[in-house]
Amino acid sequence: MAQDKETDEAFDLAMKLSNPIASLISVPLQYNFDHNMGPDNKGSRSLLNIQPVIPISLGRDWNVISRTIVPLVDMQDMPYGDKSGMGDMLQSLFFSPKKPTANGIIWGVGPALLLPTATDEVLGGEKWGAGPTAVALKQSGPWTVGLLFNHIWSYAGETDREDINATFVQPFTTYLFKKTKTTIVLNTETSYDWDADTWSVPVNMTVNQMLKIKGQILQVFAGPRYWAESPDGGPEDFGFRAGLTLLFPK
Secondary structure, three states, rough: OOOHHHHHHHHHHHHHOOOOOOOOOEEEEEEEEEEEOOOOOEEEEEEEEEEEEEEEEEOOEEEEEEEEEEEEEEEEEOOOOOOOEOEEEEEEEEEEEEOOOOOOOEEOOOOOOEEEOOHHHHHHEEEEEEEHHHHHHEEEEOOEEEEEEEEEEEEOOOOOOOOEEEEHHHHHHEEEEEOOOEEEEEEOEEEEOOOOEEEEEEEEEEEEEEEEEEEEEEEEEEEEEEEEEEOOOOEEEEEEEEEEEEEEEO
């Protein structure tokens, strides 16, 4: 019985990881590698996203979920030379009911803020930006299906840089194998630049495995990504994604 309870608790924890606005403190470290960049297709990019997720209780019925993305970028063999440093940070806040709707929908809405924290002008837009963000999903058995959205407009910053007017849409599907705590994740991270009329559409698939090492619960993940569409000079063909998520359940 104790083992069954432990299995159920691990399953519930793994399901929470498939929910971007779960009431769970976590710190994903997500590494992405892309290549075939630049006018001669010789450039490459390594991107490490540090993405702490912190839930805050707002009384009996609501949570606010803080999701931060801190990008660390390394660009190699690009026309402007090799560049490394921090990119622009994105801070999102989702106000979300603690209980799903009668139809089982979990949702959250709030603001998204773009901060010009890049350490080099090549690695960021040098603009302050803001806009709405939202997420909706449903979990049924081992399945999670949902969609995350934001739109960012720039409102201040360096006047000689291009304005930001971009939409991000991330549909996602996950399936969790209860016995092994292995999750298969499929998503796209589609961005559309309304001013430049350009699309960025990487398709990602990862295999995620929950582990416990010396008392620390974590999830490791890895898999390929394919660029279905990118701007001129952007990544082409296949890259890969790998990383780990540190979990701090209450």
